[in-house]
Amino acid sequence: MQYPDINPVLPEIILIAAALLVLMLELFIKRKETIGFIALIGVGLSMCSMFYVKGVVGQETFGGMFISDGYSAFFKIIFYLNFYLTVLISLKYLKIERALRGEYFGLLMFATAGMMIMASAGDLIVLYLGLELMALSTYILAGFLRHKKKSNEAAVKYFLLGGFSSAILLYGISMIYGLTGTTDIRHLAGLLAGGGIKSSPVLLLSVALFVVAFGYKVAAAPFHMWAPDVYEGAPTSITAFMSVGPKAAGFAVMGRVFLIGLASVRIEWTTILIPVAILTMAVGNIIAISQTNIKRMLAYSSIAHAGYAILGIIAGTQEGMAATMNYMLIYAFMNIGAFAVVIMLKSEGLEGDNLSDYEGLAKTHPVASALMLVFMFSLTGIPPTGGFMGKFYLLMSIVNAGYAWLAVVAVAFSAISAYFYLRVVMYMYMKESKETPVLSVSPAIGLALIITVAMVIAMGILPARFIDFAGAASAAL
Amino acid sequence: MMTRRSSAGADRKRRDRMAINQFFFGYFAFVIILTALLVVTRKNPVHSVLWMLVMFFHVAGLYLFLNAEFMAAVQIIVYAGAILVLYVFLIFLLNLKEEIQGEHYVGEWPMGLTLALSVLVVILIPLAGMKVKPFGKWSIAAISKETHTVALGKVLYTGYLFPFEVASIILLVAIVGAVFLARGKSDSPEDE
Structure with a gap:
């Protein structure tokens, strides 16, 4: 009897063990911040083990079902960052909402573990189970404010549509299995490259089903309908968490499935993805203009950014994948940074998620306004912020792949997006405030803001370092 | 060595078995679709659940024909035994009289039905080309x-x-x- 090598799975095992510990400690520890601190340490250990495992031991285990390579490591870094920043911005917020409980951190850790399993999945079954672990934890987190109707609504909508998309994904997997007799992604690639299965209409159908299921996870149009309601109703810290984590995880599996597993039917999936990308950018950027709630606006903005990031997958090259990965890293910083400012506006008496709450904020709170200014510039894609460089690499990769017209479309929509991002800046700097909002500042959220703003600017000034890192990681694919 | 007559007999036997298999598959498939439709069209949730029970048993029958006795048993124990009971418990929490009197479908149901049927057609067309291949391990x-x-x-x-x-x-x-x-x-x- 030969036991599988568990070293490559060590980060996931440590993370899940820590999550179980956190769930148990909830019973004994009255001060919930302590539990949050323990969760941070547990995730830190998991992260250390990832760096220890990398380079020391074999890359894959469980018969190729789990792959721990540079590609998965890059995405796992995004997931760890996502976890850390979310915990930092949520401590004070949850206290105000009176929902600071141990399960919150436990579920965040389970969701992160699910994303990590997705990024490392070498088999479609593992991919699906990782996705389900992530999704199930996120559904519960979306409904974490049990006494709020909007939060309940968000959870139920997310759950129903998520279940639907899971069914579609499973249907696609079952067809691939029926066609080839395998669910192993690399084995599948070999079979498709070899023979006459390529022209089968069943394969085309399963490719379409994969696009639908992954499109749902990254909130690409026309599978985006859930996003605005869920983002608005969920606790703001969870909105930040799920606008980055599940999206990055969705792109991680898209990279593996489309660029490896279905590489030989590239023409088929690009034909489906190109209209999806254009529609996503259009829906996200145009509908965002009419939003008056900042969480809804950021939801549409998140849809639009998924549209940009799909461009790297459409390019279908290693350069394109590196650009998408780099963009997800930048997006994690700028988006969570923006949500950190939104969260600060939430105080005992004020919901703080209406655009009008930002009127004249620059006079009363100049630092918070300046930070918001940087994040909005970065989301628009104005140099010298990271958002500009991220879009630059994406557009370069798509032009190099021969889709120059698609780059023109993306730039046009990006110009439209300037209207609603800069409107926030205009409200803060050029309008008079009606009342002075009280900011809920805490050391944790301050730390999160320092990290995010520093990284947004660093990635704009020293972009080569990060794109090289992403390039090296995507080379492992 | 096989004579021509006995080989023809074996052929007929196989054909007969195929015909029987197809007959039973047809029966199970028809009842599954019929009961599934009944589940979603009944106004009384209790009736829906009972039709679902019938459906679960027929799905188990399909498994039996695939030589998967264990799956058939699990299907009955888990779905008919556990999940269905869960549904019945849920119905206890509903106000049945109100449920029956209320509007059964949302206003847009013709639209939904059209979409669902078109998706069905889109899925069925490629599936018609599926062939039986040699079994795996x-x-x-x-x-x-x-x-x-x-x-x-x-x-x-x-x-x-x-x-x-x-x-x-x-x-x-x-x-x-x-x-x-x-x-x-x-x-x-x-x-x-």
């Missing part, structure tokens, strides 16, 4: 030699050990979520 002969539970256990605890463990975590998260969302209000700090 676990052919019917191999499974009946090993017996079902042994074969399933071997696959589940060796090749698919990792997904199996991940599935256990998913179930744990589901339990934690259910307890968290449903727990009483009195002990929560949000009401302090």
Whole structure:
């Protein structure tokens, strides 16, 4: 009897063990911040083990079902960052909402573990189970404010549509299995490259089903309908968490499935993805203009950014994948940074998620306004912020792949997006405030803001370092 | 050596068996679709659940015809035994009289039906081209030699050990979520 090598799975095992510990400690520890601190340490250990495992031991285990390579490591870094920043911005917020409980951190850790399993999945079954672990934890987190109707609504909508998309994904997997007799992604690639299965209409159908299921996870149009309601109703810290984590995880599996597993039917999936990308950018950027709630606006903005990031997958090259990965890293910083400012506006008496709450904020709170200014510039894609460089690499990769017209479309929509991002800046700097909002500042959220703003600017000034890192990681694919 | 007559006899036997198989498949498939339609069209949720029970038994029958006795048993124990009972418990919590009197469908149901039917057509057209290929490692002969539970256990605890463990975590998260969302209000700090 030969036991599988568990070293490559060590980060996931440590993370899940820590999550179980956190769930148990909830019973004994009255001060919930302590539990949050323990969760941070547990995730830190998991992260250390990832760096220890990398380079020391074999890359894959469980018969190729789990792959721990540079590609998965890059995405796992995004997931760890996502976890850390979310915990930092949520401590004070949850206290105000009176929902600071141990399960919150436990579920965040389970969701992160699910994303990590997705990024490392070498088999479609593992991919699906990782996705389900992530999704199930996120559904519960979306409904974490049990006494709020909007939060309940968000959870139920997310759950129903998520279940639907899971069914579609499973249907696609079952067809691939029926066609080839395998669910192993690399084995599948070999079979498709070899023979006459390529022209089968069943394969085309399963490719379409994969696009639908992954499109749902990254909130690409026309599978985006859930996003605005869920983002608005969920606790703001969870909105930040799920606008980055599940999206990055969705792109991680898209990279593996489309660029490896279905590489030989590239023409088929690009034909489906190109209209999806254009529609996503259009829906996200145009509908965002009419939003008056900042969480809804950021939801549409998140849809639009998924549209940009799909461009790297459409390019279908290693350069394109590196650009998408780099963009997800930048997006994690700028988006969570923006949500950190939104969260600060939430105080005992004020919901703080209406655009009008930002009127004249620059006079009363100049630092918070300046930070918001940087994040909005970065989301628009104005140099010298990271958002500009991220879009630059994406557009370069798509032009190099021969889709120059698609780059023109993306730039046009990006110009439209300037209207609603800069409107926030205009409200803060050029309008008079009606009342002075009280900011809920805490050391944790301050730390999160320092990290995010520093990284947004660093990635704009020293972009080569990060794109090289992403390039090296995507080379492992 | 086989004479022509006996080979013709074997051929007829195989044809007969195919015909019987097809007849039973047709029966099960028809009843499954019919009861599934009844489940969604009945106004009284109790009737829906009972039709669903009939449907579950017929799905188990399909498994039997695929030589998957263990799956058939699990189908009945898990779906008919556990999940259906869960649905019945849920119906206890509803106000049945109101349910029956209320509007059964949302206003846009013709639109939904059209979309669902078109998706069905889109899925059926490619599926019509599917062919039966040679079985993999676990052919019917191999499974009946090993017996079902042994074969399933071997696959589940060796090749698919990792997904199996991940599935256990998913179930744990589901339990934690259910307890968290449903727990009483009195002990929560949000009401302090």
